[in-house]
Amino acid sequence: MQTSLLSVKFFKNKLLNVAVMSKIIDEEIDHSKIVTHADMFSLFGKMMDDALLQIDHQSIIVNVNHAAVRLLGEHLIGASLTQRLNYSDLIKDIQQCFISNQTTEFAVTPSNNEYHHIQGKVTPFGNKTVLVLLMDMTQQHNLDKMRRDFIANVSHELRSPLTSLMGFVETLQNTPDIEKHMLMRFLHIMEEEAKRMSRLIDDLMSLSKVEIEEHIIPTGRVFIKSVIASAIDSMNNRALKSGHIIKFTDMRVYNTEEPIIRGGVDEMIEVFHNLIDNALKYSYPESLITIEMTDTISGQIIIDVSNQGEGIQEKHIPRLTERFYRVDKGRSRQMGGTGLGLAIVKHIINKHRGQLIINSQLKQQTVFRIIVPYLHTLMSSLNSANHTT
Numbered sequence: 015m016q017t018s019l020l021s022v023k024f025f026k027n028k029l030l031n032v033a034v035m036s037k038i039i040d041e042e043i044d045h046s047k048i049v050t051h052a053d054m055f056s057l058f059g060k061m062m063d064d065a066l067l068q069i070d071h072q073s074i075i076v077n078v079n080h081a082a083v084r085l086l087g088e089h090l091i092g093a094s095l096t097q098r099l100n101y102s103d104l105i106k107d108i109q110q111c112f113i114s115n116q117t118t119e120f121a122v123t124p125s126n127n128e129y130h131h132i133q134g135k136v137t138p139f140g141n142k143t144v145l146v147l148l149m150d151m152t153q154q155h156n157l158d159k160m161r162r163d164f165i166a167n168v169s170h171e172l173r174s175p176l177t178s179l180m181g182f183v184e185t186l187q188n189t190p191d192i193e194k195h196m197l198m199r200f201l202h203i204m205e206e207e208a209k210r211m212s213r214l215i216d217d218l219m220s221l222s223k224v225e226i227e228e229h230i231i232p233t234g235r236v237f238i239k240s241v242i243a244s245a246i247d248s249m250n251n252r253a254l255k256s257g258h259i260i261k262f263t264d265m266r267v268y269n270t271e272e273p274i275i276r277g278g279v280d281e282m283i284e285v286f287h288n289l290i291d292n293a294l295k296y297s298y299p300e301s302l303i304t305i306e307m308t309d310t311i312s313g314q315i316i317i318d319v320s321n322q323g324e325g326i327q328e329k330h331i332p333r334l335t336e337r338f339y340r341v342d343k344g345r346s347r348q349m350g351g352t353g354l355g356l357a358i359v360k361h362i363i364n365k366h367r368g369q370l371i372i373n374s375q376l377k378q379q380t381v382f383r384i385i386v387p388y389l390h391t392l393m394s395s396l397n398s399a400n401h402t403t
């Protein structure tokens with residue numbers, strides 16, 4: 015009864031305010047004499063996702079919750095917190111807390127042997143100990159940085175075509191008797207720059223849509239061979255111009271029926287459109303682009319989109335699906351690329367509960383492998399997941 019009452023109070027105070035929490039504990043203990051500090055520490059510690067430690071005036075750790083072990087490692091009891099947390103003013107803050115009997119806040123930023131961003135609070139807990147709450151803000155910090163980088167990237171990508179457009183407008187305004195052929199040339203460049211901005215906005219919309227819906231498994235049935243055929247059809251004209259040949263082969267052995275996956279037709283077309291577009295852009299002219307379909311005994315379809323070209327250095331491979339990441343920015347831009355194609359592919363494949371694996375050998379073959387479950391495999395795994403929950 016005592017405990018559940020306290021829990022309600024605790025939730026009301028949103029779990030995180032240690033100062034308030036400690037006051038509640040003291041009040042309860044003074045009046046009831048039933049619940050000890052150790053009981054309260056254990057109760058609150060379990061309820062919290064943040065690390066909670068009880069330490070003495072010499073900063074020796076007396077008690078910890080599971081989150082503290084996750085953050086600072088095993089064998090904490092008896093160790094000095096100053097040795098486990100690289101924050102030089104910790105002792106000072108702890109002493110200050112004992113003297114003033116007030117909550118003190120601090121922040122730990124990553125350094126040589128500490129890569130977490132931590133926000134901390136120290137608050138008195140009885141006469142001889144203090145509570146230290148450590149909130150791991152690393153993920154939040156990284157998300158903030160990603161958001162800032164993303165905005166900077168978008169602004170940069172939009173600014174360059176915009177600057178070029180404004181330059182041409184100004185030139186045209188200042189040259190009323192411009193020759194016809196020059197005018198046509200300028201208008202052509204302006205059209206290309208405007209198209210680039212429009213492509214960037216389309217890709218950003220596409221990416222944001224698929225990111226928002228990534229957790230929802232699409233409900234449609236996709237006849238994957240006809241999706242690949244239609245992506246090839248839409249790229250064939252370009253392939254003809256550059257002398258490329260795009261060849262599809264169905265090499266499946268375990269299931270030779272029409273392959274169907276659960277998904278969105280337009281999204282899967284977008285995946286193959288992006289991969290073939292890359293294969294055309296980054297391969298040797300007049301080379302062969304192959305799309306090969308195989309399958310596994312466990313009910314997965316494997317589709318390899320391969321091309322012969324310069325290839326990609328290993329260090330770039332893990333970063334290719336990041337937004338705006340390009341191995342050679344200048345070359346990609348020159349080809350009208352925004353660097354969002356593979357980010358879109360990755361999110362669509364995640365949404366379809368599939369995988370994207372990239373392999374490349376320099377000056378040889380580059381393979382983008384997609385692994386997606388057959389419709390029946392996905393349905394039975396979803397059903398069994400439903401039964402176990």
Ligand SMILES: Nc1ncnc2c1ncn2[C@@H]1O[C@H](COP(=O)(O)OP(=O)(O)OP(=O)(O)O)[C@@H](O)[C@H]1O
Binds near residue numbers: 352
């Ligand atoms: N088949 C490939 N061979 C070699 N490099 C590739 C291949 N596919 C992608 N890349 C590299 O990966 C980078 C990212 O590809 P992504 O498709 O995301 O962007 P992009 O092609 O530059 O622009 P966008 O797809 O938005 O038009 C490319 O800039 C290129 O450096």
Ligand SMILES: [Mg+2]
Binds near residue numbers: 288291292351355356
């Ligand atoms: Mg691309």
